[in-house]
Amino acid sequence: MNAETNSIEAKATRSVNPKIFTMWLFIVSIIMLFAAFTSAYLVRKAEGNWVEFQLPNLFWISTVVLLLSSASMHFALLAAKKDQFNALRISISITFVLGLLFLVLQYFGWVQLVEMNVYFVGNPSGSFVYVLSGLHGLHLISGLIVLIVALIAAFRMKINAKALTQIKICSTYWHFLDALWIYLFLFLVFNN
Template identity: 50%
Template sequence: MANEQIKESNTTTGVHPLKFSLWLIIISIIMMFAAFTSAYIVRREEGNWLEFDLPNILLINTVIIVLSSVTMQMAHNAAKKNNLKQLKFMLLGTLILGVAFLIGQWNGWADLVQNNIYFGGTGSNPAGSFLYVLTGVHGFHLITGLIFVAITFFSSLKYKVHSKNMLRIQLCTTYWHFLGGLWLYLYIFLRVNH
């Protein structure tokens, strides 16, 4: 992706190799979180499961990630219209909201620690450990998404993202929306099953 321009040519199947690769990554992440949430349900039924209130910041983070998905889509739409000023502004907004989400997650973990809910260890609550894993692994993927958004933002500063060079912003938008959708799934899952 560091090339001057990413060629948008398709293979004989009609799908660009980078788009195909991104969908493979997304499918593997979905499978991983399906395994985590299935394990959560199975482990919960085994007992020794101490219920506790979820940190309130999780709801605020849900709003933040939805807003970041809106700004990402606006950036994509701006690129299609060659509105480069709005493109840069919306990508920067997505970056800021993504960082705010991570800060919120960190604060959520601090809230858990204040309530003596830790990850792992002897006598620890498996419910707490699962919450750390689910939010932590999602946070890791969000960091990769932020790196992708930052690369796209810096590319836009060099006028490499526009209506005739949409592949980078398309990939970035798809991945960012996926991360937002994944968080919504996790939040609803935790609210229903916690």
Template identity: 50%
Template sequence: MQNIAMNTENTKLNIRPIKFVLWLFIVASIMLFAAFTSSYIVRRAEGNWVEFEMPSMFMVSTVIIIASSLTMHWAYLSGKKLNFGSQKLGLWLTMLLGLAFLVCQYISWQQLVAEKVFFVGNPSGSFLYVISGLHGVHIFAGIAFLLAALIGVYRNIAQVKNVLRLELASIFWHFLDILWIYLYVFLLLNH
């Protein structure tokens, strides 16, 4: 009986550091994007700022990432209910929507180039490329979390680890969703 209690306590202790590291990464990411958005406002006030149309695909990518949060939540709930078929489907859909988001970001960059807005030239374009590109890098990290969760389901890992992987993927993916909505609204209001 004491062995079971110690194993349960060890499992709890092993889970907390992983979540803590994830939350540290999220806080660091928030600080990074806060620095970029505040720099955007300060630099814009200095002048020499080229005005241009916001890429229309940003709106499409916003809808896609919101839909991906819904599929991620569905996968998470399915995993907790031991409905592994729905969990797999939800994770695959979330991953596909994440990839669709990245495609939309690429198309958005093509729209910017068509408007003669380049990475180098004017700070207004540079900020847009950096902010959306950095978020895209975070999406790649989110897809890695999704892959880890999918691999766990396909390998039939223990349910405690399955739920942990799902929870970590879910926390990070929802963070990415909220972050993009913030960035999109920020860019719309300050563009």
């Protein structure tokens, strides 16, 4: 009977939370989407007729803002692990505000692109910048929704040291969005 108990315990520890598994499937699908777009970018650039331009200065600033939001998200996870509920709520709120600020800066980065005569319609080099940054922005909006849900859960005391799944999902997804932007930004800087 002891061997049977160990077998049951071993099977239980190998299972994955369905919500976490779903999040990872979503992340993998996003990676595949952006891999396809960045591959298409390189293929189209190699064909010629490619206008080169500098990325807007606001894209640099928005990158720093997103890195700061990732730091505040990390503090939210640490606060949850220590049952520091006020710090948890404040950190999630700061992350949310920085996420919104990132989107605003991205929009005004697009305004800078227009001022540089880089449009969505026209040369594919500009089109790709709008598509890549716009798709990332849409995914960041989904991250903001996840943050709102986590913030509501934090106010209802549903996130604590014994119930970390929701904040772990939120944190992992937010850090992924941050890493995705860093990848896209560096890709555009070095391939534009």
